[in-house]
Structures are given as structure tokens and as C-alpha cells.
Amino acid sequence: MxxxxxxxxxxxxxxxxxxxxxxxxxxxEVETYTESQQVVDKLAKERFDVLxxxxxxxxxxxxxxxxFAKEQWPGIKVIIITGFATVETATEALKEGAVEFxxxxxxIRDLRxxxxxxxxx
Amino acid sequence: MSIWNxxxxxxxxxxxxxxxxxxxxxxxxxxxxxNNRVLERIADASEKLGGEYIFDVQYxxxxxxxxxxxxxAIALALNELTGNRYQELLRIxxxxxxxxxxxxESRTVAPESEIVLRLDRIGTEHADVTGSKMAxxxxxxxxxxxTTMPGVVVTASACxxxxxxxxxxxxITAMRNTNGEELFELAGELRNQIIHADVQKWLxxxxxxxxxxxxxxxxxxxxSVRSSAIGEDEDLVFAGQYLxxxxxxxxxxxxxxxxxxxxxxxxxxxxxxxxxxxxPADGLMAVGIQVLLQPKCSGIIYTLDPTNxxxxxxxxxxxxxxxxxxxxxxxxVDRFIIDRNPPHHxxxxxxxxxxxxxxxxxxxxxxxxxxxxxxxxIPTLEPGQLQNLCRQALKIERHMRxxxxxxWAMDEKGRIxxxxxxxxxxxxxxxxxxxxxxxxSHEVLLKDLGEVACRGVGFGRVWIxxxxxxxxEDNEMPDHAVLVSRTASPKLAALLPRASALLTxxxxxxxxxxxxxxxxxxxxxxxxxxxxxxxEDGRMVTVDTEExxxxxxxxxxxxxxxxxQASSYExxxxxxxxxxxxxxxxxxxxxxxxxxxxxxxxxxxxxDIIRFAHEIAVQELATGNWLRxxxxxxxxxRLDIDIPxxxxxxxxxxxxxxxxxxxxxxxxxxxxxxxxxxxxxxxLEGVWKTEPADMDLGGFMSSATRTTALTGxxxxxxxxxxxxxxxxxxxxxxxxxxxxxxxxxxxSDNAEDNFIYFRFAGGVTELLRRSRRALLLREILxxxxxxxxxxxxxxxxxxxxxxxxxxxxxxxxxxxLIGFTRxxxxxxxxxxxxxxxxxxxxxxSEMPSSS
Numbered sequence: 001m002x003x004x005x006x007x008x009x010x011x012x013x014x015x016x017x018x019x020x021x022x023x024x025x026x027x028x029e030v031e032t033y034t035e036s037q038q039v040v041d042k043l044a045k046e047r048f049d050v051l052x053x054x055x056x057x058x059x060x061x062x063x064x065x066x067x068f069a070k071e072q073w074p075g076i077k078v079i080i081i082t083g084f085a086t087v088e089t090a091t092e093a094l095k096e097g098a099v100e101f102x103x104x105x106x107x108i109r110d111l112r113x114x115x116x117x118x119x120x121x
Numbered sequence: 122m123s124i125w126n127x128x129x130x131x132x133x134x135x136x137x138x139x140x141x142x143x144x145x146x147x148x149x150x151x152x153x154x155x156n157n158r159v160l161e162r163i164a165d166a167s168e169k170l171g172g173e174y175i176f177d178v179q180y181x182x183x184x185x186x187x188x189x190x191x192x193x194a195i196a197l198a199l200n201e202l203t204g205n206r207y208q209e210l211l212r213i214x215x216x217x218x219x220x221x222x223x224x225x226e227s228r229t230v231a232p233e234s235e236i237v238l239r240l241d242r243i244g245t246e247h248a249d250v251t252g253s254k255m256a257x258x259x260x261x262x263x264x265x266x267x268t269t270m271p272g273v274v275v276t277a278s279a280c281x282x283x284x285x286x287x288x289x290x291x292x293i294t295a296m297r298n299t300n301g302e303e304l305f306e307l308a309g310e311l312r313n314q315i316i317h318a319d320v321q322k323w324l325x326x327x328x329x330x331x332x333x334x335x336x337x338x339x340x341x342x343x344x345s346v347r348s349s350a351i352g353e354d355e356d357l358v359f360a361g362q363y364l365x366x367x368x369x370x371x372x373x374x375x376x377x378x379x380x381x382x383x384x385x386x387x388x389x390x391x392x393x394x395x396x397x398x399x400x401p402a403d404g405l406m407a408v409g410i411q412v413l414l415q416p417k418c419s420g421i422i423y424t425l426d427p428t429n430x431x432x433x434x435x436x437x438x439x440x441x442x443x444x445x446x447x448x449x450x451x452x453x454v455d456r457f458i459i460d461r462n463p464p465h466h467x468x469x470x471x472x473x474x475x476x477x478x479x480x481x482x483x484x485x486x487x488x489x490x491x492x493x494x495x496x497x498x499i500p501t502l503e504p505g506q507l508q509n510l511c512r513q514a515l516k517i518e519r520h521m522r523x524x525x526x527x528x529w530a531m532d533e534k535g536r537i538x539x540x541x542x543x544x545x546x547x548x549x550x551x552x553x554x555x556x557x558x559x560x561x562s563h564e565v566l567l568k569d570l571g572e573v574a575c576r577g578v579g580f581g582r583v584w585i586x587x588x589x590x591x592x593x594e595d596n597e598m599p600d601h602a603v604l605v606s607r608t609a610s611p612k613l614a615a616l617l618p619r620a621s622a623l624l625t626x627x628x629x630x631x632x633x634x635x636x637x638x639x640x641x642x643x644x645x646x647x648x649x650x651x652x653x654x655x656x657e658d659g660r661m662v663t664v665d666t667e668e669x670x671x672x673x674x675x676x677x678x679x680x681x682x683x684x685x686q687a688s689s690y691e692x693x694x695x696x697x698x699x700x701x702x703x704x705x706x707x708x709x710x711x712x713x714x715x716x717x718x719x720x721x722x723x724x725x726x727x728x729d730i731i732r733f734a735h736e737i738a739v740q741e742l743a744t745g746n747w748l749r750x751x752x753x754x755x756x757x758x759r760l761d762i763d764i765p766x767x768x769x770x771x772x773x774x775x776x777x778x779x780x781x782x783x784x785x786x787x788x789x790x791x792x793x794x795x796x797x798x799x800x801x802x803x804x805l806e807g808v809w810k811t812e813p814a815d816m817d818l819g820g821f822m823s824s825a826t827r828t829t830a831l832t833g834x835x836x837x838x839x840x841x842x843x844x845x846x847x848x849x850x851x852x853x854x855x856x857x858x859x860x861x862x863x864x865x866x867x868x869s870d871n872a873e874d875n876f877i878y879f880r881f882a883g884g885v886t887e888l889l890r891r892s893r894r895a896l897l898l899r900e901i902l903x904x905x906x907x908x909x910x911x912x913x914x915x916x917x918x919x920x921x922x923x924x925x926x927x928x929x930x931x932x933x934x935x936x937x938l939i940g941f942t943r944x945x946x947x948x949x950x951x952x953x954x955x956x957x958x959x960x961x962x963x964x965x966s967e968m969p970s971s972s
Contacts, residue, residue, distance in 0.1 A: 010177075012177035012178065012179070014175065014176075014177055014693050014694070014695050015175055015177065017693065018175050018693070019175065025668075083177075083179055083180075104175065104176060104177060104179075104180060105169060105174040105175060105176035105177075105180050106174065106175055107173050107174055107175075108173065108174070108175055109173065111175075
């Protein structure tokens with residue numbers, strides 16, 4: 001068990017609901033949220049190793065949450081989840097320091113493997 | 122410039138074709154292009170049901186939008202092509218689109234269906250018209266062979282028509298725009314109106330006829346009339362909320378029907394809907410009408426203890442006569458705790474002093490009466506009967522892949538009847554405990570091989586299909602076997618409902634077998650490359666496709682976990698929606714173009730529409746009349762060539778060098794690059810030399826009686842072979858002997874635009890030989906770098922981005938392959954021969970001999 005901490009943000013509940021057990025099985029501690037403000041509040045007081053976030057959300061959007069996370073915890077690794085329509089924004093996110101972006105729909109395994117990979121480097 | 126503009130602008134300067142022809146040809150191209158795209162989109166979405174992917178509602182919206190655009194454009198293009206002969210297709214597209222929107226908005230709309238369906242002919246795939254309660258009951262009888270009370274289901278379609286004809290729509294619409302107490306008042310009014318509404322004559326007739334048939338056949342005077350609500354697995358959420366009428370006499374059927382439908386709008390149901398974020402005013406009711414017998418005893422069985430699922434026990438409660446008191450807990454009943462493991466020892470018996478029982482009242486309905494003192498302490502069930510009951514319950518559990526809550530009844534002869542079965546609600550599951558399990562000590566037999574087609578856990582003895590090829594019969598495979606096969610042959614689809622897992626060496630997650638596995642929720646891994654070699658026949662294994670592992674033996678902890686959260690993803694709103702969407706999209710009802718039912722008005726799904734449109738479009742272009750009347754327009758030619766393909770060429774521009782008024786051309790006149798390349802391969806020496814082979818009668822009969830699989834050959838099947846060409850482009854439909862080839866390709870100077878799409882389907886022999894040929898084609902095409910998909914006996918191969926020289930070579934190869942495989946399925950009597958012919962083709966040798 002790695003015991004590393006992952007925080008997942010997507011306004012569609014199914015993303016967190018399905019990712020949580022998959023990541024927990026791989027030994028991560030996982031918290032999932034559908035409201036971005038809650039994630040900002042959480043990150044203000046607690047360090048996570050990985051942030052997995054959707055981009056398109058009510059304010060603050062995924063990019064803003066990522067910026068806040070990076071500012072607060074420079075070592076945090078960020079994975080962007082994106083719908084088809086936001087590939088451009090995802091590219092921008094990569095420029096700003098996201099490790100990877102993954103387009104919906106995606107395989108649970110692929111995301112889990114990605115989280116494992118970036119946390120073991 | 123788009124590829125299509127390029128194709129149509131490539132005609133030589135000075136050559137002007139008649140606008141009408143070109144317009145029609147463009148419409149045809151539109152249909153072909155979008156048809157291919159729709160099939161790809163459907164396969165792609167079906168794959169998402171396997172549980173490997175995370176997708177959201179936005180994905181479903183995009184899927185429906187894009188698919189709708191394509192299908193509507195196909196229907197429009199077909200009308201433009203045929204002078205608006207198929208206007209009703211547009212209406213059907215809109216109606217299907219409305220249904221899809223309703224699914225996305227969680228509204229309940231019933232697809233068009235029969236008014237009454239027999240219970241023994243339905244399954245979970247009918248849930249949208251029969252409600253999932255009745256659909257499951259049908260499946261328990263049809264697939265598991267357990268006994269249920271015979272009967273019929275009056276479908277949701279009947280309910281829609283009943284409510285509409287009774288003029289109740291305005292009231293329902295008003296309810297949609299209301300909330301609070303006013304909503305409940307309107308609901309009360311609606312209930313009242315339903316109970317007093319006239320059941321239309323046609324519906325009365327249907328109801329009475331069904332009831333007469335049931336009473337006569339089963340010599341019964343009394344019926345049960347049960348609710349089976351439509352929608353988001355309503356009976357999981359709404360367990361016991363709706364009305365069930367027992368002891369209904371045949372002449373009272375209309376009253377009972379109205380009462381059950383009205384229970385949709387009971388106050389507590391509406392409150393429930395609001396609490397579960399479902400639109401309160403939307404709901405539809407299918408109604409089950411079944412024989413009611415006066416049982417000796419009846420009750421409930423839980424296949425796990427819901428408050429302590431770690432215990433390996435089954436719980437049974439049972440009372441004399443009808444089960445009302447057991448269900449509502451209103452009177453003391455017998456309780457038993459039984460070991461889940463065979464032979465199902467009885468661990469605890471609590472025999473209650475049963476003072477009352479519920480029986481059928483002679484004048485209709487039921488009454489509660491006192492039990493004679495001497496009978497009160499007699500156990501309702503004997504040990505043997507209990508064990509029989511447990512075996513049946515576990516059979517259902519295994520099929521449904523989660524712990525079950527089952528209502529049952531038993532007659533004086535000890536025969537058990539299943540009345541209802543649904544997922545057991547387990548109250549205390551520590552999610553974390555389930556997710557984090559200790560290491561599994563069982564030997565790992567397969568790990569991470571292949572692609573997961575459907576997630577889940579299954580266990581059973583390995584049954585290798587390939588070992589039984591000759592004379593294989595469905596019932597040879599024992600129930601709950603782990604089905605293992607080298608190929609993903611569609612023939613195996615018939616075995617899947619009884620299998621507990623599926624593993625194949627070859628195959629794709631979008632293939633037919635994988636699709637069927639998902640439909641039945643059978644854990645499945647395809648393309649493992651080795652399963653049939655590594656696993657021994659008869660060995661007990663546990664297949665965990667959540668982690669893509671196969672273990673030796675029965676891994677209890679995985680199996681238990683599955684029972685408690687089988688529906689972890691399947692129950693998610695998005696999955697239920699996708700399943701319901703695909704029922705309106707992917708099912709193919711119009712599979713046989715020669716059937717009198719192959720009509721526009723019989724299209725019920727998008728798949729029907731594109732199948733129909735493609736068929737008619739090809740017929741429209743390929744029929745002799747149209748071609749003859751346009752022969753002199755310098756666009757339609759017959760090809761004079763040594764091989765027997767009787768090909769008509771339609772030139773979009775720049776494909777044929779012809780002198781005016783000439784209607785027959787030779788290969789010398791062909792300017793179309795792809796057609797030239799293809800014909801070069803087809804006419805190579807030796808490729809075309811065999812005569813049609815003799816065939817054994819069995820092979821022919823299986824062809825005569827076979828049906829088309831759901832993902833079966835959608836390829837156009839013109840009687841006339843047609844090539845539509847330009848200088849760069851070719852779309853050729855070829856019927857050769859008994860099968861169909863379609864080649865669609867672009868061969869331009871720009872490699873980035875170029876593609877080859879090759880489709881092969883049909884054949885005259887039984888599926889096994891045809892699937893061998895599919896395997897052969899697949900291996901050969903993959904050898905030549907094509908991306909190949911197999912769906913049933915349909916092979917689809919694609920290749921893109923090739924320069925002119927490579928395009929030339931690949932198309933020659935395809936031409937050779939078309940000739941080579943012309944009658945090949947007849948020769949493929951064994952798997953060894955497949956290998957032989959592959960080698961022969963790759964070595965560039967001649968056609969197979971007829972021996």
C-alpha cells in the first residue's frame with residue numbers, strides 16, 4: 001500500500017464514484033468531490049500527492065483549482081480529465097504544469113496506471 | 122477541400138455529367154459514408170457497457186446528438202435519392218429521437234411494441250416494455266428453466282395508448298408543471314379518472330382474450346394482476362410500492378388493470394419518486410396477468426443475510442397459503458437459516474405458531490382466516506423442500522450476479538413457483554472492506570492477457586468449446602461453465618446465457634460475442650491469445666475481469682464481493698441510460714431484405730433505419746431500369762471482362778474514358794486508379810479458375826435456415842454488381858456466389874486522404890465454417906497491416922494514409938483475396954485447413970482446389 005493521497009474533482013458524481021474504489025484497490029487514499037470550492041477549501045489545509053480534476057465546471061473551474069493546488073503544494077501532480085470539447089484548454093493546462101490529460105470516456109485502468117506511474121517516479 | 126468534394130471535382134475538364142445523376146450519386150455516397158459511421162458509433166458505445174470505461178451524461182448527450190444527425194441525414198438522403206418515397210422514415214427518426222431524449226431526461230417513454238407478450242417469451246432485454254420485474258421473471262423461466270406462474274404481460278405500449286385514449290394526457294402534462302400539495306391533488310384526481318376511465322374496446326378485447334386463454338389452458342378461475350413499472354429499475358427503488366391484485370376473476374380483469382395502472386400515482390409512490398430525484402408525474406406501468414393457485418405455503422428467501430453478509434447463510438421465511446402475511450410481516454411465520462454451501466444444512470429452524478393464513482376468496486379477492494389449532498405448529502416446509510428452494514434461489518442469484526430477494530410459493534405436490542426476484546438490498550456493507558482485500562492465495566493461471574469485454578467475477582469448470590466442434594450441441598455445456606474458445610465465434614452466443622464467464626484467444630471487445638456477453642452481463646475477456654491452451658478442460662477456476670485475472674479453484678472472497686456489489690457500475694444512472702438508449706438504437710429487427718416485413722414502417726431502431734436505407738439506396742442505384750435509362754448519359758457502363766462478375770460501373774467523373782454513347786467498356790477504358798488496381802488483383806492468373814464447389818446438404822440447409830445476427834452483415838446486397846467510381850475513388854458492391862464484398866476506397870495523390878474500407882459478409886455454409894473463413898480473412902488482412910474487426914461472420918478491415926504505390930499493392934491484394942475466398946467457406950472443413958489456406962494465399966499461390 002503506497003498510502004499516497006489522491007483528491008478527485010468532477011462535477012459528474014460517477015467519475016469519483018468509480019475512480020475511488022479503483023484507486024483504493026491500488027493502495028491510494030482517495031477523496032472525491034463534485035464541487036470545486038470544496039476542493040479549494042480542502043487543499044488550503046491539507047496536502048495531497050495527486051489532484052485529478054475535470055476542467056469544465058462552475059467557478060472556480062478546473063484550471064483555477066489546479067493553479068491554486070500548485071501554488072499551495074508545489075509538489076502536487078495534476079491530471080486533467082477533459083471532455084472532447086476542451087482539448088485546447090487541456091493543452092493550456094499542460095503548459096501550466098499538469099502532468100497529463102486524459103479524455104472522457106476513458107478506461108479506469110488507464111487512469112489508475114497513470115496515477116501509479118506519476119507517484120512512483 | 123473535403124475528400125468528397127475532391128472526389129466529385131475530379132472529373133476531366135470538358136466532361137459534364139447530367140446533374141440529376143450526379144446528385145443521386147452524391148446522395149448515395151452520403152448514405153454509405155454515414156452508414157459506416159453510425160455502425161462505428163454504435164459499436165463504440167456498446168463497448169462502454171462492459172464497465173471498463175468511465176463516461177458521463179455529457180458523453181451520452183454527444184452520442185445521441187451525433188448519431189441523430191447521421192441517421193436523419195441518411196433518411197433525408199434516401200428520400201432525395203428516391204423522390205421522397207420514404208417520408209415515413211423521417212417521422213420514425215423523430216420518434217426514436219424523442220424516445221432517446223426522454224431517456225436522457227430520465228422521462229419514461231415506452232418503445233413501440235406488442236400490446237400483450239407471453240411471459241415465457243420475454244427476458245431482461247424487454248424491460249423497457251414489460252417492466253424489469255416481469256422481464257426478470259420471464260428470464261427465470263425461459264433461461265433458467267425454473268417454474269413461474271404462467272401468464273402474459275400487458276406492455277407499457279398498452280398503458281401509453283390507454284392513458285392517451287382516455288384523454289388523460291392534459292392532466293399528466295399539468296402535473297409535470299406543478300409541485301407541492303397541488304401535485305398530490307392532481308395525482309388524486311388522475312387516479313380517480315384512471316379507475317373510472319373506459320378501457321377501450323380493442324384493449325378490452327386483448328385483455329379478455331389473454332385471460333380466457335390462460336384460464337382455459339390452466340383450468341383456473343383466479344388470477345394475479347401485478348404491477349411491473351417501467352423505468353429506472355423502478356422495482357429496485359419501489360419495492361412493494363405498487364399494487365398487486367390477487368384472486369382476480371376473469372370478468373374483473375379490466376377493473377384490476379385500471380387499479381394497477383392507477384397505483385402509479387399513489388401519493389407514497391409520488392413522494393418516493395420526488396425523494397429519488399425522478400420526475401414525479403412520469404411513469405408507465407406494464408401489468409402482469411398470471412395464474413393464481415392456492416398454494417400450500419409461500420414466502421420469501423434471501424440468498425444472503427442482508428444484515429450480516431459475511432455469514433455464509435440463506436434466510437427463508439414461510440407461512441401457510443398465500444404469502445401476504447410473510448411479505449407484510451403482519452403475522453408470525455416460520456423462519457429458517459440454511460448453509461449456503463451444498464448440501465445446504467439447516468442451521469436454525471424457528472417454527473412459529475401460525476394463527477392466520479391468507480386464502481383466495483371464492484367470490485374473488487382474498488380473505489384472512491384462522492388456522493385450525495392442530496395445524497398451527499406444523500412446519501410449513503420439510504428439509505428436502507427447503508434444500509430444493511435454496512438450490513433454485515442460488516441458481517437465480519448466479520444468473521443475476523448478485524444476492525437475491527425472492528418471493529416463492531409451493532403447491533401441495535411440493536412444486537416450487539418463483540413469483541418475483543430482485544436484488545437484495547444489503548444494509549451493512551463497509552465499502553472499504555470490500556475494496557481492500559487481502560492477497561489471494563489461489564494459483565494465478567492467467568494474468569492481464571487480452572482485453573476485458575465485460576467486468577465482473579464468475580466461477581465454474583472450464584469448458585473448451587473447440588474440443589467439441591463436431592456435433593456440438595448447446596446443451597452439452599454444463600450450466601455455469603467457464604466458456605473458453607479459440608475464436609470469438611458468434612455460434613457461441615447461444616451458450617452465453619448459461620455460462621459464468623467467457624475467455625477467448627482471439628476476438629475484439631466490439632465483436633458480436635462480446636456484445637452478447639455484455640447483454641447478459643457475463644464477465645468476459647477476449648483476445649487473450651492463450652486461454653484455450655493454458656486452461657485445462659474441467660478445471661474449476663474463478664475469473665475476475667475487474668482485475669483481469671484467472672485463478673485456480675473457487676475464490677470465495679471474490680465471489681462474495683461480487684454478490685454484494687455486482688451492480689456497482691451497472692446500477693449507475695449513466696449505465697442504465699446507455700443500456701436503455703442502445704435498446705432504441707442498436708437492435709436490428711429488419712435483418713432480411715427479402716422478407717415482406719422489410720418495410721420503412723417496420724423500422725423501430727436507428728440500426729433498422731440505416732440498414733433499410735442502405736439496402737434501398739443500393740437497390741435504387743443497382744436496379745436495371747435506372748441504369749438502362751441512363752446508359753447513354755456517359756455515366757453508366759457495363760464492363761466487358763473475362764471473369765464472371767457482371768459489373769456495372771457508374772462514373773462520378775474521371776473514372777472511365779469512353780467515347781460518346783458507348784455503354785460497354787473494357788479494362789482499357791478504366792481511368793479509375795483504385796478500380797484498375799483491384800481488377801488487376803482479381804484477374805491475376807489462377808485466382809478465378811475454380812468452378813463453384815460441391816456442397817454437402819447440411820452446409821446448405823444451415824444457410825437456408827440461418828438468421829442474421831444483431832451485428833450481422835449490414836453490407837449492401839444488390840443483385841447487380843456495381844462499382845461507383847471517379848478517378849480516385851471506388852465504391853464497389855459485389856455479390857459473388859453467396860457472399861458479399863464491399864470495397865470503399867480513395868486513392869489520391871495525397872496519402873493523408875487515402876483509405877481502404879473492405880467489408881466481407883455472408884456465405885452459404887453453417888456459421889462455424891463461415892467463422893473459419895472470417896478468421897482466415899482476418900489473419901490475412903492483418904498480415905497486410907489492415908486494422909480488422911470481426912462481428913459474427915462479418916469482417917471489416919480498414920487501412921489509411923497510404924501513398925499511391927502502397928495503395929496499388931494493397932488493392933491488388935484485396936482483388937486477389939476476393940477471388941480467392943469466393944467459395945472458400947465450403948472448403949473449410951477443419952481448423953487445420955484454415956492455416957493451410959492462409960499459407961497458400963500468403964505464398965501467392967493459386968486458388969484452393971475443390972477436393
